[in-house]
Amino acid sequence: MRITRSIEFQVGSKEEKLPYDTPDFPYIASRAELDFYRELLVPWHWHNAVELFYMESGELKYYTPHETLVFPAGSAGMVNANVLHKTQIQKRSEKNIQLLHIFDPQLLAGSHGSRIEQTYISPIVTDSRIELIALYPNDPEQAAVIASIRDAFLLSEKEVGYELRVREALSRIWIQLFQMCTPLLKERPQTDDRAADKVKGMMVYIHEHYAEKITIPELAEAAYVSERECYRIFQNYLKMTPVDYIRSYRIQAACRLLAETSISITEVGAACGMGNASYFGKIFRETTGCTPLQYRRKWQDTNMK
DSSP states (O other): OEEESSOOBOTTSOBBOOOOSOTTSOEEEEEEEGGGSSSSEEEEEBOSSEEEEEEEESEEEEEETTEEEEEETTOEEEEOTTOOEEEEESOTTSOOEEEEEEEOTHHHHOSTTOHHIIIIIHHHHTOTTOSEEEEOTTSHHHHHHHHHHHHHTTOOTTSTTHHHHHHHHHHHHHHHHHHHHHHHHHHSOOOOOHHHHHHHHHHHHHHHHTTSOOOHHHHHHHTTOOHHHHHHHHHHHHSSOHHHHHHHHHHHHHHHHHHHOOOOHHHHHHHTTOOSHHHHHHHHHHHHSSOHHHHHHHHHHHHHO
């Protein structure tokens, strides 16, 4: 099982970079030791893979555009493919460890257009109503799925047939989730969720141009929407304004440079589109609670240990 103590993103995007060991078996079993992450939260991001997780200890809050759920120790859940989400540790005083199965749905579907894909995979991964599935142990049906998710982490890569055993375990979990979701989907009308692609497009534009001056008209034009629609989409999906998101992304970029490079504080501010050192220092302190220099000392000392 891979030990994870940070999250990586694709260049110029907030699509998570998934380090599959080999492209011909798109699956990762990961033990996320969340207390080692630099921040309490993992910012808004997405990935083509499905994310199945189990909370071994601690408590984690998940945010998606339409749901906010808390997962305590012993609970589990699923984040659907391509769904925007962020997570936040609830208490630093507790040990926060999350176990994750991350896999491309095609691993279960087999060939494109197969009966398995059409009947069982596509109805789930393409449905905008399914963002986040929560599983809690006090419900017997959900407890059974939790046990399946947890037990699948016991599979050893050294076993003969490991890949087949993983696919078998994930398939068993998938059909349990499929049976749980089917009645719920009949109760909720399907929605046209093209705005999700619009907000991702605007996020990517910000990630590519954050070092420059970004105006709202430019941002709206990147997604072929009006300025008013730009504000509405950001508020509906990320619960913040475009300006707030631009600022938060610049601070994230600054944190990375402060922790991982030795360039001057002034250069960091300029590289992240935050102008002179005094303005950068003011915004950084308001956001993080410490000065850029204090942040650098803390995390560069941590990295050296």
